[in-house]
Amino acid sequence: xxVKNALDYGKEESEIRKLxxxxxxxxxxxxxxxxxxxxxxxxxxxxxxxxxxxxxKLVDNMDSVALHGYTSAAGDLEVRAKIADFVNEKYNxxxxxxxxxxxxxxxxxxxxxxxxxxxxxxxxxxFTPYFPEYKVFLEKTGGKLVEVKSDDNLQIDLDAFxxxxxxxxxxVIINSPNNPxxxxxxAEKIQGLSDILNKKQEEYGHPIYIVTDEPYRPLVYDxxxxxxxxxxxxxxxxTYSFSKALSLPGDRIGYIIxxxxxxxxxxxxxxxxxxxxxxxxxxxxxVFQRVVADNVDVxxxxxxxxxxxxxxxxxxxxxxxxxxxxxxxxYLFVKTKGDSxxxxxxxxxxxxxxxxxxxFGTPGYMRVSYCVDTAMIEKALxxxxxxxxxx
Amino acid sequence: xxVKNALDYGKEESEIRKLxxxxxxxxxxxxxxxxxxxxxxxxxxxxxxxxxxxxxKLVDNMDSVALHGYTSAAGDLEVRAKIADFVNEKYNxxxxxxxxxxxxxxxxxxxxxxxxxxxxxxxxxxFTPYFPEYKVFLEKTGGKLVEVKSDDNLQIDLDAFxxxxxxxxxxVIINSPNNPxxxxxxAEKIQGLSDILNKKQEEYGHPIYIVTDEPYRPLVYDxxxxxxxxxxxxxxxxTYSFSKALSLPGDRIGYIIxxxxxxxxxxxxxxxxxxxxxxxxxxxxxVFQRVVADNVDVxxxxxxxxxxxxxxxxxxxxxxxxxxxxxxxxYLFVKTKGDSxxxxxxxxxxxxxxxxxxxFGTPGYMRVSYCVDTAMIEKALxxxxxxxxxx
Numbered sequence: 001x002x003v004k005n006a007l008d009y010g011k012e013e014s015e016i017r018k019l020x021x022x023x024x025x026x027x028x029x030x031x032x033x034x035x036x037x038x039x040x041x042x043x044x045x046x047x048x049x050x051x052x053x054x055x056x057k058l059v060d061n062m063d064s065v066a067l068h069g070y071t072s073a074a075g076d077l078e079v080r081a082k083i084a085d086f087v088n089e090k091y092n093x094x095x096x097x098x099x100x101x102x103x104x105x106x107x108x109x110x111x112x113x114x115x116x117x118x119x120x121x122x123x124x125x126x127f128t129p130y131f132p133e134y135k136v137f138l139e140k141t142g143g144k145l146v147e148v149k150s151d152d153n154l155q156i157d158l159d160a161f162x163x164x165x166x167x168x169x170x171x172v173i174i175n176s177p178n179n180p181x182x183x184x185x186x187a188e189k190i191q192g193l194s195d196i197l198n199k200k201q202e203e204y205g206h207p208i209y210i211v212t213d214e215p216y217r218p219l220v221y222d223x224x225x226x227x228x229x230x231x232x233x234x235x236x237x238x239t240y241s242f243s244k245a246l247s248l249p250g251d252r253i254g255y256i257i258x259x260x261x262x263x264x265x266x267x268x269x270x271x272x273x274x275x276x277x278x279x280x281x282x283x284x285x286x287v288f289q290r291v292v293a294d295n296v297d298v299x300x301x302x303x304x305x306x307x308x309x310x311x312x313x314x315x316x317x318x319x320x321x322x323x324x325x326x327x328x329x330x331y332l333f334v335k336t337k338g339d340s341x342x343x344x345x346x347x348x349x350x351x352x353x354x355x356x357x358x359x360f361g362t363p364g365y366m367r368v369s370y371c372v373d374t375a376m377i378e379k380a381l382x383x384x385x386x387x388x389x390x391x
Numbered sequence: 392x393x394v395k396n397a398l399d400y401g402k403e404e405s406e407i408r409k410l411x412x413x414x415x416x417x418x419x420x421x422x423x424x425x426x427x428x429x430x431x432x433x434x435x436x437x438x439x440x441x442x443x444x445x446x447x448k449l450v451d452n453m454d455s456v457a458l459h460g461y462t463s464a465a466g467d468l469e470v471r472a473k474i475a476d477f478v479n480e481k482y483n484x485x486x487x488x489x490x491x492x493x494x495x496x497x498x499x500x501x502x503x504x505x506x507x508x509x510x511x512x513x514x515x516x517x518f519t520p521y522f523p524e525y526k527v528f529l530e531k532t533g534g535k536l537v538e539v540k541s542d543d544n545l546q547i548d549l550d551a552f553x554x555x556x557x558x559x560x561x562x563v564i565i566n567s568p569n570n571p572x573x574x575x576x577x578a579e580k581i582q583g584l585s586d587i588l589n590k591k592q593e594e595y596g597h598p599i600y601i602v603t604d605e606p607y608r609p610l611v612y613d614x615x616x617x618x619x620x621x622x623x624x625x626x627x628x629x630t631y632s633f634s635k636a637l638s639l640p641g642d643r644i645g646y647i648i649x650x651x652x653x654x655x656x657x658x659x660x661x662x663x664x665x666x667x668x669x670x671x672x673x674x675x676x677x678v679f680q681r682v683v684a685d686n687v688d689v690x691x692x693x694x695x696x697x698x699x700x701x702x703x704x705x706x707x708x709x710x711x712x713x714x715x716x717x718x719x720x721x722y723l724f725v726k727t728k729g730d731s732x733x734x735x736x737x738x739x740x741x742x743x744x745x746x747x748x749x750x751f752g753t754p755g756y757m758r759v760s761y762c763v764d765t766a767m768i769e770k771a772l773x774x775x776x777x778x779x780x781x782x
């Protein structure tokens with residue numbers, strides 16, 4: 001008599017979770033320094049010094065009742081204005097504070113958006129590989145997840161996308177830079193998506209929304225451009241989190257942008273507010289609202305991720321692993337020899353903890369997180385070599 | 392084509408919100424010191440010094456990646472253990488860390504619990520007056536709110552309660568100390584509820600849960616005891632927030648306790664975890680998890696609320712207002728002369744901002760928040776006098 005899907009999702013042990021528990025046990029047995037844990041997506045770089053300074057400054061200088069008090073449900077207006085200014089300056093997005101709704105991170109943002117736009121029986125398209133929690137959030141709306149397979153470079157296959165759109169399609173989630181592949185979708189792909197969606201919207205006579213999930217936006221290397229989707233497609237919700245850029249995943253702070261170019265943008269914003277209210281979100285954490293406003297143009301030291309990526313990518317491809325070159329995020333997405341679950345199981349013999357990508361909709365791959373100590377990568381390379389050469 | 396209830400709840404302007412906007416305008420016109428704003432439920436007492444010290448200590452001394460990183464979905468185990476120890480010491484509740492799930496405040500807690508236990512078409516009982524957001528959270532579950540009128544003292548009417556229970560009753564929400572009435576439900580009422588529910592559970596052959604909503608638990612005056620419900624009834628979920636006790640409403644930190652005496656307690660805990668996951672909650676804010684653990688036995692200076700309560704209660708009853716004596720929280724719940732909305736509208740003539748209680752399920756009353764400056768109460772008393780003496 002408990003709610004069945006809640007019970008099922010509560011009992012479900014994710015692949016990553018199971019690996020985490022195994023890793024904990026194994027580290028206790030043979031010492032943490034002898035286990036090569038590439039399973040986790042937690043930023044390994046500390047939050048910038050300026051974040052800690054902001055926290056202390058706010059506590060010391062701001063009135064306690066105002067600092068710790070409720071903000072409006074959408075967030076403090078001054079904070080939202082600072083974010084709007086930054087986004088406009090950086091991406092020429094033409095938004096204002098009134099288009100921003102602060103959230104408890106991107107997961108909350110996605111859940112709030114989906115519950116505002118997807119009605120029971122409607123469909124939401126995702127591109128493989130995709131973050132498995134989308135399915136969990138979508139289930140609460142009564143909507144249905146539709147997977148579109150990506151091409152061999154893990155880029156959006158526009159023909160497959162067009163073929164997957166039906167009259168019931170309500171939303172399309174784009175996650176770029178992508179978790180788990182590290183791939184960035186270039187401007188021509190976003191333009192292609194936009195053209196197809198505009199055509200389909202006209203054909204069906206109702207809006208189809210793009211929902212971006214982009215906590216990894218600032219984590220790109222080699223001057224790669226990540227197109228700002230509101231500049232390509234009007235019916236766009238941007239969901240962002242400061243988790244990765246400021247190394248603050250536990251503090252739960254991010255935002256939704258409701259594009260002002262969206263049809264009925266004010267209503268869409270109201271639906272976001274109503275959805276957040278129904279899910280129990282009162283306001284985003286108030287101290288951290290101010291902290292991110294102070295640090296809107298700051299990122300953690302991502303040069304470490306770039307160094308790790310280059311080290312790991314170069315070494316693994318030299319060993320014979322096949323891997324799309326990741327332009328962003330902090331994951332390497334690697335083809336496995338044979339069944340991915342079996343391959344990652346075998347990896348444990350060499351004390352390598354690797355996540356099989358079956359739950360991302362892409363069996364035959366594994367995710368290797370490089371948000372780790374560089375020294376661990378160096379120490380782990382012989383293990384990777386043994387693994388791929390095993391018969 | 393936006394989700395209808397999300398849009399409706401997003402557009403709905405609450406009575407309190409409308410008053411807030413009116414007050415802002417009026418304060419700009421005649422000066423804030425000339426408007427007597429009794430409409431808001433934001434703690435007016437600063438957070439304890441020890442809270443600010445904890446924040447700074449954590450930032451200075453704890454490893455950044457650990458402090459700001461994800462905790463497990465249920466929260467940091469050490470934090471949960473400290474809360475369990477405190478609850479056991481204070482209420483002899485016999486819980487452990489494994490029974491605690493940290494949340495982004497009590498609103499999140501209630502939403503998560505309801506989405507874990509209420510199936511579409513099932514019923515949830517509330518007692519008037521009740522916090523109107525319960526209806527909003529419940530709507531996401533597909534369940535139905537059933538109001539049970541309280542008696543003239545705003546206490547639970549056990550006969551009316553028993554009559555309202557049906558085979559579809561799945562949950563009963565208790566909010567004590569009560570927002571908006573300030574009433575505390577005594578042990579005999581909780582025992583009465585428990586006896587009735589045990590009988591009904593047996594009759595219907597399935598569990599009926601009590602869900603407590605108790606952010607005001609530590610805000611009681613004159614040595615009033617607030618019974619700890621898990622000690623009376625096994626199938627109980629406790630939802631708590633540190634918002635009021637530590638004056639941290641904006642920081643969104645609280646917890647759910649799944650009583651270990653509950654039937655299938657482990658499954659119920661899993662359903663809570665799954666429900667939180669589906670609603671987009673990843674973990675409760677990580678810095679504030681540690682802050683509340685450090686301050687689990689601390690409260691803000693509530694002597695100010697007591698002073699305000701006594702001042703306002705004595706003065707208003709002397710003037711002829713009828714009001715149940717509030718034992719806790721920071722609200723006075725006062726009968727209005729005639730229609731409550733009209734009465735509160737009339738109050739604006741005297742620059743008094745008072746909330747009509749119609750949306751709490753109790754027309755004919757108004758809520759007067761005394762989490763305000765004592766000086767404002769003193770200055771406002773002549774206005775209250777004129778209001779009640781107006782023909």
